[in-house]
Amino acid sequence: MVPKKIAVVTGANRGIGFEITRQLAKKDIQVILTSRNKTKGLIAVQKLHEEEGLEVVFHQLDVTDSISIQALIDFIKKEYERLDILVNNAGIMLDKNDSENASILKTKLDTIRKTMETNTYGPLAICQAFIPLMKKNNYGRIVNISSGMGQLEEMNGNYPGYRLSKVSLNALTKIFADELKEHDILINSMCPGWVRTDMGGPNATRSIEEGAETAVWLATLPSNSPSGGFFRDRNLIPW
Ligand SMILES: NC(=O)c1ccc[n+]([C@@H]2O[C@H](COP(=O)([O-])OP(=O)(O)OC[C@H]3O[C@@H](n4cnc5c(N)ncnc54)[C@H](OP(=O)(O)O)[C@@H]3O)[C@@H](O)[C@H]2O)c1
Numbered sequence: 001m002v003p004k005k006i007a008v009v010t011g012a013n014r015g016i017g018f019e020i021t022r023q024l025a026k027k028d029i030q031v032i033l034t035s036r037n038k039t040k041g042l043i044a045v046q047k048l049h050e051e052e053g054l055e056v057v058f059h060q061l062d063v064t065d066s067i068s069i070q071a072l073i074d075f076i077k078k079e080y081e082r083l084d085i086l087v088n089n090a091g092i093m094l095d096k097n098d099s100e101n102a103s104i105l106k107t108k109l110d111t112i113r114k115t116m117e118t119n120t121y122g123p124l125a126i127c128q129a130f131i132p133l134m135k136k137n138n139y140g141r142i143v144n145i146s147s148g149m150g151q152l153e154e155m156n157g158n159y160p161g162y163r164l165s166k167v168s169l170n171a172l173t174k175i176f177a178d179e180l181k182e183h184d185i186l187i188n189s190m191c192p193g194w195v196r197t198d199m200g201g202p203n204a205t206r207s208i209e210e211g212a213e214t215a216v217w218l219a220t221l222p223s224n225s226p227s228g229g230f231f232r233d234r235n236l237i238p239w
Contacts, residue, residue: 004028006029007031007032007219009021009033009089010034010087011036011091014198020215030057034058034059035058059076064117064121083134086126086127090118093162094111094115094162095159107161114161118165123144124172131185140180141218146191170239173188174228186218188228192206196208214233
């Protein structure tokens, strides 16, 4: 019998991460729903169980905390001895909470640093932790949830912390992809579009289901598929 694929989704207690978890679990993948807050994560797991009969496992993960990352990897090594899919979804957009911060002329360096910690260095540390485990089976699918706001081709003013963090996340995708090219470990960035979540707000143009769809597709790509790309709606988009 082929063992179930094991997936980790970060920031999965709400928004796009929760929906990616739901869609992966529906494909009979064993998802570890991670959340920095234990109570919120357990409520999310319970919701998937009660409403859809999905058996998702919870583990705490704060992507900015190296002790928390190590605890997750210890748990996965002990319970499953493998990791097949990693979705780096957790993200923050601090610039939007403070209009002063929204302009690069006024933004505080501390805002940029904090944003980079979550949106860029978190995924970097998590990739460093999990890729050795993926290499053991020569299999891995990594999806970095980026944003059109990190696209150099369409770079505009405002939200500098968020934009810089997603440009850098995209660079990480390319750097890892090159170093992994001898392996069946594919890593891609994707933009979910403007999605109705707490971050996107109620006026966003896309449903959460639409926002999650391309990430799930990338998380389940067959071998010899693209790696080191930037996607929206299953299509390559410019960096
Ligand atoms: N919504 C959009 O229109 C849109 C567009 C482009 C890209 N994106 C990207 O899509 C991803 C998901 O966004 P969303 O719209 O679903 O946002 P959201 O509703 O604000 O959810 C963000 C998630 O990230 C978690 N998180 C934040 N900091 C964390 C940390 N240090 N450790 C672990 N989890 C952490 C949050 O946990 P808490 O509940 O504990 O805060 C929450 O679960 C983000 O990377 C975002 O940049 C979104």
